[in-house]
Amino acid sequence: QSALTQPASVSGSPGQSITVSCTGTSSDVGGYNYVSWYQQHPGKAPKVMIYAVSNRPSGVSNRFSGSKSGNTASLTISGLQAEDEADYYCCSYTSNSTPYVFGTGTKVTVL
Amino acid sequence: QVQLMQSGAEVKKPGASVKISCKASAFTFSTYYMHWVRQAPGQGLEWMGLINPRDASTDYAQTFRGRLSVTRDTSTSTVNMELSGLTSGDTAVYYCAREAGRLKDFDYWGQGTLVTVSS
Numbered sequence: 001q002s003a004l005t006q007p008a009s010v011s012g013s014p015g016q017s018i019t020v021s022c023t024g025t026s027s028d029v030g031g032y033n034y035v036s037w038y039q040q041h042p043g044k045a046p047k048v049m050i051y052a053v054s055n056r057p058s059g060v061s062n063r064f065s066g067s068k069s070g071n072t073a074s075l076t077i078s079g080l081q082a083e084d085e086a087d088y089y090c091c092s093y094t095s096n097s098t099p100y101v102f103g104t105g106t107k108v109t110v111l
Numbered sequence: 112q113v114q115l116m117q118s119g120a121e122v123k124k125p126g127a128s129v130k131i132s133c134k135a136s137a138f139t140f141s142t143y144y145m146h147w148v149r150q151a152p153g154q155g156l157e158w159m160g161l162i163n164p165r166d167a168s169t170d171y172a173q174t175f176r177g178r179l180s181v182t183r184d185t186s187t188s189t190v191n192m193e194l195s196g197l198t199s200g201d202t203a204v205y206y207c208a209r210e211a212g213r214l215k216d217f218d219y220w221g222q223g224t225l226v227t228v229s230s
Contacts, residue, residue: 001173003155036216038156045206045223046148046156051216089156093215098158098172100146100215105155 001096004029004103006089011109017078020106022090023071028101030071034093037066037075041086049088050075077108085110113137115207115221122227128195131224133207140188141165144210146217147181147192149203157203161210162190197228 005023012018022029022037029035035053038046048057050066053073063078073092077084090103118132133145147159160171162181171179178195190207204223211218 034215038217040156045220046208046217047220048211048216048218051211051218052214055214057211057218091156091158091216098174099161099170100158100172102148102156102158 001094001098001101004090004092004101006103006106008104009107009109011111012077012080013111014080014082016080017076018080018108020075020077020088020090020108022073022075022092022103024073024092024094024101025071027096028071028092028094029068029073029090031095032093033068035066035068035073036091037064037073038089038091039084039086040089046089080110082110084108113209113219115209115219117205117207117221117224120225120227122229123197125198125228125230127197127228128193129197129201129226130191130193131205131207131226133190133192133221135188135190135209138209140183141185143212145181145183145190146208146210148206148208148217150206150223151200151203154203159192159205164190194226197226199228202226202228 037050040046054066146161164183180193207221208217209219
């Protein structure tokens with residue numbers, strides 16, 4: 001089971017919007033609405049930001065949104081803030097022998 | 112509040128086994144699947160396995176089948192992860208995580224346990 005494909009890095013200026021993509025296959029991202037996104041600051045445990053493609057847990061800023069088209073899911077951060085600088089990982093349920101797969105991770109930099 | 116408290120850092124020699132515990136509190140332990148995820152230094156997250164605390168059924172990533180064992184102790188609300196046949200490639204931070212009672216995401220995570228494999 002290969003990791004889902006994410007861009008290694010994405011950057012933006014404060015106040016801008018950025019989008020992080022997560023590309024899989026019809027066996028994972030494209031086949032289920034079970035894509036979640038995690039934010040991880042250095043030395044910290046991951047934190048869920050989006051679940052089930054586009055749902056935001058209580059307490060997560062509405063500047064974070066998720067979507068999916070075909071085999072690619074996306075995380076959009078609007079009104080970029082310094083505190084958003086972190087690594088972001090997507091995760092999908094899969095029909096393969098390994099039931100969950102993470103993305104390769106994207107480092108978001110606030111310029 | 113929900114907490115997942117993991118055991119401390121470990122240093123192991125190649126070929127050895129390591130066992131990490133994850134003690135849950137402030138929620139009904141048997142109701143939530145528990146997962147293990149690891150992260151090698153400077154690398155991404157890797158899903159390892161899960162356990163249903165209600166019946167102790169498990170599922171493991173193909174990569175780890177045969178050398179990974181996840182168990183639970185309902186009397187102490189603890190999940191354990193044991194990995195055998197360690198190599199330097201198993202040096203990583205290991206996290207336990209709770210599967211949220213919604214749609215296959217992980218809503219609470221332990222603090223992580225660093226396992227270093229070195230001769």
